[in-house]
Amino acid sequence: MRLQIRVPASSANLGSGFDCIGIALDWWNTIQVETIARGLEIECPHGLPRNKDNAVYQGMSEVYARAKQKMPPVRLQMDAVIPIASGLGSSSAALVGGMLAANALMGNPFSRDNLVTFATLLEGHPDNVAPALLGSLVVAVQEGEFVQAARVLLPRHLRTVVFVPTQALLTKVSRGVLPSRVPRADAIYNMGRTALWIAALYEHRLDWLDQATRDRLHQPYRAKLVRGMDELFDSARNAGAKGVALSGAGPSIIAFAQGNATKVAREMERTAKRIGVEGTTKMVAPTPHGALVERIG
Incomplete structure (x- = not known):
């Protein structure tokens, strides 16, 4: 067979x-x-x-x-x-x-x-x-x-822009920088925003993704392993992305867009070039x- x-x-x-x-x-x-x-x-x-x-x-x-x-x-x-x-x-x-x-x-x-x-x-x-x-x-x-x-279920008009650095990053390395304990305030911060992710989809409020994709449990610690992460986050948001996050353990970055994926991709590419981060950008639907x-x- x-x-x-x-x-x-x-x-x-x-x-x-x-x-x-x-x-x-x-x-x-x-x-x-x-x-x-x-x-x-x-x-x-x-x-x-x-x-x-x-x-x-x-x-x-x-x-x-x-x-x-x-x-x-x-x-x-x-x-x-x-x-x-x-x-x-x-x-x-x-x-x-x-x-x-x-x-x-x-x-x-x-x-x-x-x-x-x-x-x-x-x-x-x-x-x-x-x-x-x-x-x-x-x-x-x-x-x-x-x-x-x-x-x-996801809205049909939701698109993603993925920036994939040429840098590879093993999951075990990316997990190795995470703390074993986190402040209660940080746990609460993430709990509310995780719930907001689901609410944003059910209510068709993609504008809520700006807050839903923010995090205190892993991204701040992994930023030192992903060159240009904060700058690329800012460029995606400034270009109109609904939200932006580290994809998995990184180093890829995923931005969520609605009707403006090309603009978001272009701005992320420009920022990567300006700060000297090599990589490719892919626009892809869920x-x-x-x-x-x-x-x-």
Whole structure:
């Protein structure tokens, strides 16, 4: 059997929603999985593992283990366009793609909600894997092995502008600068703004995103790792962005726009050039679709 799986990029945190909010973006990796006679064959971009450390393989292995079935020999082919180590869910996309492939090969014994739980326990947090599986914007909570993910519909006219620096930033490095304790006032600051994110979507008040994307729990600490972050935030806001945030652990920056995405992108590019930060800008819509699976051949 041969399958093709398409998995969207995702942007997590979105400012205030640290480790609990993420959005799926219309920017897709493609994975082909084929059962073969023996062994393991992996074709993937340079720099990604071509052995059992590959995240697609690990996702497949986990689902087969959950089903108490032996994993068959497979050939994996990865067309990875989501930038790696950029805060856009590339590792989650690979993990999710592998899980969906394994589930489909076994006849789909597990629901998407089951897979969200499995992926969260492997990844450590749900804010990328949940939108990659479910699409749209997802609010997810975790306590031990309990994971609950709620999908929230997005306005059709919402667009994002993503600035992707050439600098790579590993999640473990970006997490390493975060404090183990935070002031109560900072926790309250973020709690209110996380709730405001959801209210803004339900009330169609995108102007509320300026406050909803502000944060005191992670972005101020990560700013020292992301050159030009504050200047790029300011340029997006000054160009009329509804809100702007670090994408995941960074270094990518995501701005939210309504009808003026081109202007926001242009101003972010100008600012990056002025301060000497190399990178590319991509205008991309959120997607209501989670990862897609089809049988081919």
